[in-house]
Amino acid sequence: MNNRLLSSLSAELEHELPAAVALRHRLHARPRVSGEEGETRDLVLAALPNGNDMAEVADTGAVVRIGGDGPAVALRAELDALAVAEATGVPWASERPGVMHACGHDVHLAAVVAVARTVARVGGPAPLLAVLQPREETYPSGARDITEDGVLEREACRAIVGAHVQPLLPVGTVSCTPGVVNASSDEFTVTVHGRGGHAAYPHLTRDPVVALAHVVVALQSLVSRGIDPMSSIALSVTTLEAGTAANVTPGVAVARGTIRAMRTADRETVHTRLAEVADMTARAHGCTAEVRFTRGEPVLDNDPRLAAATGALLTSLGLTASHELRSVGSDDFSFFSERLPALMMFVGTHGDGTQLHSPTFLPDDARVRDVAHALLAGYLAAAELTAAGNAAAPPATPEREVPVTVDNL
Template sequence: MAERNIWALLDQHLVDAAVLRRTLHQQPELSGDESLTRDLVLEALPGTATPTKVAETGAVLRIGGPGPCIGIRGEMDALPVTERSGVPWASRNPGVMHACGHDVHLAALAAVARTVQDIGVPVPLLVVLQPREETYPSGAKDIAEHGVLDTEDCAVMIGAHLQPALPAGVVACVPGGVNASSDEFEIVVRGESGHAAYPHLADDSLLALAETVVALQSVVSRSVDPMRSAVVGVSSFQAGQAANVVPDVARATGTIRALAPETRALLHERIVAVSENVARAHGCEAKVRITVGEPVLENDPRLVEMISAQLTAQNIPVSTDLRSLGADDFSYFAERMPSTMMFVGSEGNTSLHAPTFLPTDTDLRAVAQALLAGYLGATTLLTGTPSRRNTE
């Protein structure tokens, strides 16, 4: 039988993957409602194994025999965005759009799964169809805590995400922390209401919170080592209803990002201390509630090295520079096993989550190549021998 190239097999499966991508794009589903998306992808996967339903609308499907397996994550949810792409296969679900490329990731995963099946599944593959990447509660966290990954003996996890900030075709495969931890905070300041003409008879919660917001801008610059990256940002502020009334309650919310666990803990402490003490100085009381989100996403250095070698062998440009204070709940998998999240440059000229974001078929191929390189690199990690690039 003539020798067949793995990468050529992938290209063959990308024809059907492009059709799947358009189908998924036309029928986007919000976080927690991804049942149709899940079923469409499962229908496109090879094999006859029965999938395991997890995290309400998610599923995992094993391809191959027993033993340690390689997981590849595909996130399924769309966003509450009204599409303005103008393509015939635009979203048919009003106000919902695949504006983050998850439709591309899923279709690429299906193509990789069929390619792995074609080459005889040298190491079992676990397709992980994850709900709720865009919202809390995290779908990845639910899957990680479910126990199914232990039951399936999942030893490695691979992911890839489109990133328009990179040149088209470039894959960022970076060791260590590549995405930040992500937490949210709410500050509620309570004072004493009164007539705005007699401010000395009131305890102004709005003023106390306004000064708190300003003071929080110095938390990173004066409490965090300048060589470490972090963000404390206030994104909403509500207080009062009438122009002539000093409000008794003021509320603000915001985000906390850090690339190191110790920085994360420090920011939590400083936000509470600043809020409580500034409010106290104005005769008010502040209560701070911090909602803990995703941990830092740490790419395994050995796995990165092996995946990068696979990409380089295919003349795919590899970047080692991209780190961001964005967040992805893929980090819950990375906490439990060697994992790598890659970022793939896109031909699209708009940003993620924009109503005009529309990756191309070339982008689909680039994501699929990254995921296949991830599978082959992980195979090397688990078996100790380089993966064959060709098979009969």
């Protein structure tokens, strides 16, 4: 890396930070939930340098090219807020009741703008694509829509970088772990059909509540007894629905939950075994079970070369590189990592507030600087690897997965 260029970009980025913090405040005060991010997108577009090519994408998103033609490096930031009532008490708190930037997306957006303005003013080793992504917090995924749109291919994007604030890490630390860092995320619904009737005559019914209760208990051992103990899987049943009256045995009982897997093979195994367990357990109680899966994000796989090169630059920018953070949380940035060499970093906020998605989660404004410097490091590393021909080849376009229905195996 050219030390003079690194120094110039870093110095200019410092000049951009006051405006970026002010933008963060405006975004935080005017949050929009998934699917309604048009106003947020427009605020960010107005803050980006003028005269750049912009393409609207995924309904309320946009991709902006900065720095001319040629192979580009993308920086992604999320536009959407959450349906959370803010309780921070800051003067720039959300003006919209029940909606809040409780996941740090306001920080990410402000940081991308700061880096984009810096590259536009100083110049960079590669064109930069600012990917303003909607619907990170819900389905259908905005990242999936962007990848399927083909805009990244049309823009000759060669790598993509993201950064997410993370209260599990100390301030000043950036995790740029190589390999899988986030799990796939799927939802399941188990519907048990029985025969309802009067609760005083249980022998005349086929009680789906009892059958479903046994399904839920059986699922608790599915991972511990059906998956390699060295694998990371989380299976949680989170909702139960059945009945309307205390003296009536219902005809149907429903359970829903989530599956997180750090390996694609384990993801498929759990789907198959869950359907089998539900079906056979329900049959043992004289009922039948229908299992439906809604597939969400795939595993998020960081490119090892990009992670290593970025880690080397983070130190030069005054941050501490760490390779320790992996979790069975999920992020639809993983759809990008299926298509391109990709890097998702986690930027420490420990001491700035409570956990993500909390009504009091409010990273300090100084974290805009940390996220911006992390993104700058990732951009420079990706540009250098692309120019040298060392970046990993983009993965083959994945076949789209379809929801699976398993009825009465």
